[in-house]
Amino acid sequence: MKIRKPELSFWQIFNMNVGFLGIQYSFGLQQTAINPLFLFLGASEELLPILNIAGPVTGLVVQPIIGAMSDKTWSPKWGRxxxxxxxxxxxxSICLFIFPSSPVxxxxVGLLWILDVGNNMAMExxxxxxxxxxxxKQLSLGYQ
Structure with a gap:
């Protein structure tokens, strides 16, 4: 039996996707602010690519695990x-607040990995x- 999903208005879809804005904002902050911080803390330019590998590796590991977990989660109050x-x-959010005061x-680098876990935990x-x-019929609009 296929469950019929109600069509949502443009503004309902827009509201549903506001969270994507936050996730993308966090990814953008990460991509623009991390390398200057790494350089300030003493990383050589040759080391930056290996330090930045956290994002892709974390996404490859975390997203499938969290996706499978969220498929099986159910809370009467919070949903799936x-x-x-x-x-x-x-x-x-915690990682982004702590980043500017990184001592070493x-x-x-550890905060970057934790930040990526948080981003990917919300993204999938x-x-x-x-x-x-x-x-x-509304999926393409919802994924924009």
Whole structure:
């Protein structure tokens, strides 16, 4: 039996995707601010690519795990995906606040990995959230 999903208005879809803005903002801050911070803390320019590998590696590991976990999670109050949005957002926010006061390079590198975990923890359930809420004919609008 296929469950019919109600069509949502443009503004409902827009509101549903505001969280993507926060995630993308965090990714943007990470990409623009991390290398200057690493250089300030003493990293050589030759070391920057290996220090920045955290993002792709973390995404490859975390997103499938969190995606599978969020598929099987259910809370009467929070639903299936929202706990992951909240936890990922809290982890990311804490890391972004701590970054400017990183005392040494390896502390900042560790924060980068934790930040990526938080970003990816929120990102994958958001993608699934769109598919959960929208009928097939609105999916392309929801993923924009």
């Amino acid at each position: 995906r929202k706990p992951y949005f909240l936890i990922g957002a809290l982890i990311g 390079l390896w502390f900042a 359930p958001y993608r699934a959230f769109v598919g959960d809420k929208l009928p097939e």
